Amino acid sequence: MIVAEQKPLAEIKASVAQYEKLLILGCGTCVKTCFAGGEDEVATLASALRLAFKKDGKDIKIEELTVERQCEDEFIQEAAAAIERNDAVLSLACGAGVQDIASRFAASPVLPGVNTTFIGILEKQGLFIEECSGCGDCKLATYGGVCPVTRCAKKLFNGPCGGSQNGKCEVDPETDCAWQLIIDRLKALGQMDNIKHYIPPNDWRPSGAGGPRKLFREDLVV
Amino acid sequence: MNKDKQSNLKQILESGGFAVTAECGPPRGADTEVVIEKGNLLKGYVDAVNVTDNQTAIVRMSSLAACVHLKQMGLEPIMQMVTRDRNRIALQSDIMGAYSLGIKNILCLSGDHQTFGSQPDALNVFDIDSMHLLNMLKTMRDEGKDMSGFELNESPQMFIGAAANPFADPFEYRVIRLAKKIEAGAQFIQTQCIYNMPRFREWLRMAREEGLTEKAYVLGGITPLKSARMAKYMAANVAGMDIPDEVIRRLEGVPKEKAAAEGIKICLETIAELRQEKGVSGVHIMAIENEAKVGGIVEAAGLMPRPKAV
Amino acid sequence: MTAITEKDFKPVITIFHCINTFSEAEALDLSGDNCEIRSVKLACSSMVKDVFLLRAFEAGADAVVVFACPEGECRYISGNLRAGKRVERVKGLLDEIGLDRRRLALFNIATGDTDAVKQATDDTLEVLKQLGPNPAA
Numbered sequence: 001m002i003v004a005e006q007k008p009l010a011e012i013k014a015s016v017a018q019y020e021k022l023l024i025l026g027c028g029t030c031v032k033t034c035f036a037g038g039e040d041e042v043a044t045l046a047s048a049l050r051l052a053f054k055k056d057g058k059d060i061k062i063e064e065l066t067v068e069r070q071c072e073d074e075f076i077q078e079a080a081a082a083i084e085r086n087d088a089v090l091s092l093a094c095g096a097g098v099q100d101i102a103s104r105f106a107a108s109p110v111l112p113g114v115n116t117t118f119i120g121i122l123e124k125q126g127l128f129i130e131e132c133s134g135c136g137d138c139k140l141a142t143y144g145g146v147c148p149v150t151r152c153a154k155k156l157f158n159g160p161c162g163g164s165q166n167g168k169c170e171v172d173p174e175t176d177c178a179w180q181l182i183i184d185r186l187k188a189l190g191q192m193d194n195i196k197h198y199i200p201p202n203d204w205r206p207s208g209a210g211g212p213r214k215l216f217r218e219d220l221v222v
Numbered sequence: 223m224n225k226d227k228q229s230n231l232k233q234i235l236e237s238g239g240f241a242v243t244a245e246c247g248p249p250r251g252a253d254t255e256v257v258i259e260k261g262n263l264l265k266g267y268v269d270a271v272n273v274t275d276n277q278t279a280i281v282r283m284s285s286l287a288a289c290v291h292l293k294q295m296g297l298e299p300i301m302q303m304v305t306r307d308r309n310r311i312a313l314q315s316d317i318m319g320a321y322s323l324g325i326k327n328i329l330c331l332s333g334d335h336q337t338f339g340s341q342p343d344a345l346n347v348f349d350i351d352s353m354h355l356l357n358m359l360k361t362m363r364d365e366g367k368d369m370s371g372f373e374l375n376e377s378p379q380m381f382i383g384a385a386a387n388p389f390a391d392p393f394e395y396r397v398i399r400l401a402k403k404i405e406a407g408a409q410f411i412q413t414q415c416i417y418n419m420p421r422f423r424e425w426l427r428m429a430r431e432e433g434l435t436e437k438a439y440v441l442g443g444i445t446p447l448k449s450a451r452m453a454k455y456m457a458a459n460v461a462g463m464d465i466p467d468e469v470i471r472r473l474e475g476v477p478k479e480k481a482a483a484e485g486i487k488i489c490l491e492t493i494a495e496l497r498q499e500k501g502v503s504g505v506h507i508m509a510i511e512n513e514a515k516v517g518g519i520v521e522a523a524g525l526m527p528r529p530k531a532v
Numbered sequence: 533m534t535a536i537t538e539k540d541f542k543p544v545i546t547i548f549h550c551i552n553t554f555s556e557a558e559a560l561d562l563s564g565d566n567c568e569i570r571s572v573k574l575a576c577s578s579m580v581k582d583v584f585l586l587r588a589f590e591a592g593a594d595a596v597v598v599f600a601c602p603e604g605e606c607r608y609i610s611g612n613l614r615a616g617k618r619v620e621r622v623k624g625l626l627d628e629i630g631l632d633r634r635r636l637a638l639f640n641i642a643t644g645d646t647d648a649v650k651q652a653t654d655d656t657l658e659v660l661k662q663l664g665p666n667p668a669a
Contacts, residue, residue: 040583052630161390197402198402
C-alpha cells in the first residue's frame with residue numbers, strides 16, 4: 001500500500017485554525033490500511049481538534065466523512081455536498097488524493113493531514129517498510145525478488161558496496177543490505193548467474209526522471 | 223599540459239614495479255595552501271596521489287581542482303570519482319575536463335552515503351554505480367564514444383582504477399564482484415586498509431585463482447593507526463573495516479605516547495608481508511590527516527627511491 | 533474570573549470498564565458529593581477505541597479511567613494489552629492537545645476487587661485536585 005503518517009497535531013491545528021467549519025475527509029484504501037487516514041483516524045483527529053480548539057476558546061465545527069478512495073472521481077463526488085458546505089477540507093488521503101480533491105473543488109482550500117511516504121508492505125505488526133519506488137521498469141526477476149533500486153541506499157545495479165557488513169546496510173544497522181538479500185535469494189534459487197556479469201546502467205525515464213508520468217489506457221475508454 | 227605523456231602509475235605497474243600511492247583529502251574551503259602542504263609532504267615518496275571526492279560525504283574542494291593543484295606542483299594525481307553526487311552527464315563532462323587538464327588516472331567509487339556527511343539533507347544521485355563508471359571510462363578511452371554513443375573529438379586516455387574491500391560482506395561474492403569490475407574496465411585496484419592479513423590473503427588467493435591478479439594490479443591499502451582509541455573507533459564506525467582484537471591489544475599494550483610508533487610498526491609489518499604476496503603490485507597508504515608520516519613509512523619499508531617519472 | 537476552588541469543583545470521571553472487572557458501576561456507589569461518575573460498560577477493555585476516550589472528554593469528563601483485567605487474565609487473551617496500548621497513545625494525544633496525559637489512566641482490576649476500584653477512583657480525584665477541571669469542557 002501507499003504508506004503515510006499523520007502529521008503532528010500541532011501542525012494540523014495551525015493549518016486549520018482560520019476556519020469555522022471544517023470537513024475532515026478520510027480515505028478507505030491505502031491510508032486506512034496503514035492507520036493514518038481511515039474513518040477511525042478521522043474520528044479520533046476530529047475529536048482531538050475539537051478539544052484542542054475548545055481549550056483555546058474556539059468552537060470549531062468539524063464534519064467527519066470517509067470515502068472509499070480519493071483518487072477516483074466516482075468516490076470523490078460522494079463528498080461533493082460535504083465539501084461545499086464547509087469552509088475547508090482536511091484530507092487524510094495520500095498526496096494524490098489531496099490533489100485530486102483540490103483540482104475538482106477549486107474554490108475550497110484543501111489541506112493535507114498526512115505525510116505520504118512510500119510504497120510498502122506491512123512486514124510485521126506495526127512495521128511498514130518501503131519496497132517499491134515505482135521505477136517503471138521492474139527488474140525483480142533478475143534480482144530474485146529483492147529490489148536494488150528501492151532497497152539499496154545507493155541504487156546499485158552491481159552491488160554490494162564496500163559498506164555492507166554482517167548483512168546490514170552502512171546507512172542504518174537495522175536495515176538489511178539489499179545486496180546481501182539478493183545474493184542469498186539467488187543462491188537459494190540457483191540463479192547466481194544473474195549477477196555474475198556486468199549489468200548496464202538504468203534508463204531512468206520510466207521512473208519519472210522525465211517529468212510527472214501518465215498512463216493512458218485507451219482500451220478502457222468507452 | 224602534455225597530454226601525450228602516459229600515466230606514471232601505469233608505467234611503473236606495467237614495468238613490473240611495486241607501486242606506492244597515497245591519499246590527499248582536499249580542504250573544507252577554497253584554500254590551496256592546504257593542498258600544496260599535503261603535496262609537499264608526499265612529493266618524492268609516492269608514484270601517484272589519490273585525491274578524494276567529498277569523502278564521507280563531507281563537502282570539500284572538488285577532487286578535480288585539487289588534482290590540478292597537485293599536478294601543477296609536479297605530483298601525479300589519481301582523481302577519485304564517486305557516483306553519489308553527479309549523474310552520468312556531469313561525470314562524463316568532468317572526465318573530459320580532467321583529461322584536458324592533464325589528469326590521467328581515475329578511481330571509480332560509489333561513495334559513502336550522504337547520511338554520514340555534512341549535508342544529509344541533500345538529494346543523492348546514484349544515477350549510475352561504480353561498475354557503470356568503470357565501463358564508461360573504458361568506452362570513452364577505447365571506443366572514443368560517450369555513453370550515448372556520440373563520437374568524442376578526443377578520447378580521454380585514462381588509467382582506470384577501482385576499489386575493493388576484502389573485509390566487507392558477503393565475503394564469497396567479493397571476488398566475483400572484483401571480476402566484474404575488471405571486466406568493466408578496472409586496470410588497478412586499491413583495497414580497503416588491511417589489518418586482518420589472513421582474511422586478505424584468503425581474498426587474494428581467490429582472486430589469483432580466478433586469474434584476476436593477471437588482469438589488474440592490486441595495491442594493498444595501509445592506514446597507520448595512531449592509538450588504540452582510533453582503532454576501536456574505526457572498527458566500530460567505519461563501514462567495511464576489519465580490525466582484529468590482537469591489533470587493538472598491541473596498541474593497548476604500549477604506553478600511550480608509544481602507540482603511534484607501534485601503529486607504524488604494524489604498517490611496516492603489513493607492507494613487508496604484502497611484498498611477499500604473489501599478485502600484490504603495490505601499496506596504497508591512506509594516512510588520513512596524517513600525511514607527514516607517509517614519507518617515513520615509505521623509507522622504513524625500503525621502498526625508496528621512487529622511480530623517476532618518464 | 534474567579535478561579536474554581538476545590539469547593540466548587542465537582543469532578544466528572546468517566547469510567548470505561550470491562551464486565552469482567554465488575555458488571556455494574558452503579559452497584560459500587562462511587563458517585564457522591566465530591567464527584568460524578570459516568571460509566572461505559574464494555575465486553576472487553578480492548579473495545580476502548582481512541583475516539584471513545586476523547587469523546588468522553590468532549591462530553592465533559594475531567595478524567596477518564598479504564599478498568600481492565602490483570603495481565604494474563606483477559607478472557608480474550610490480549611484485550612487488556614491492547615487497551616493499554618490505546619490508552620498510551622491517547623495519553624500522548626492529550627499532551628499534544630494540551631489537556632495533560634494524567635487525566636487518563638488505566639487500572640488493572642481483578643474480578644470483583646471493589647477496594648481496588650475505590651482506590652483507583654480516589655487516586656484519580658487526587659490527580660484532579662492538582663489538574664483542576666477539563667479546560668476543553
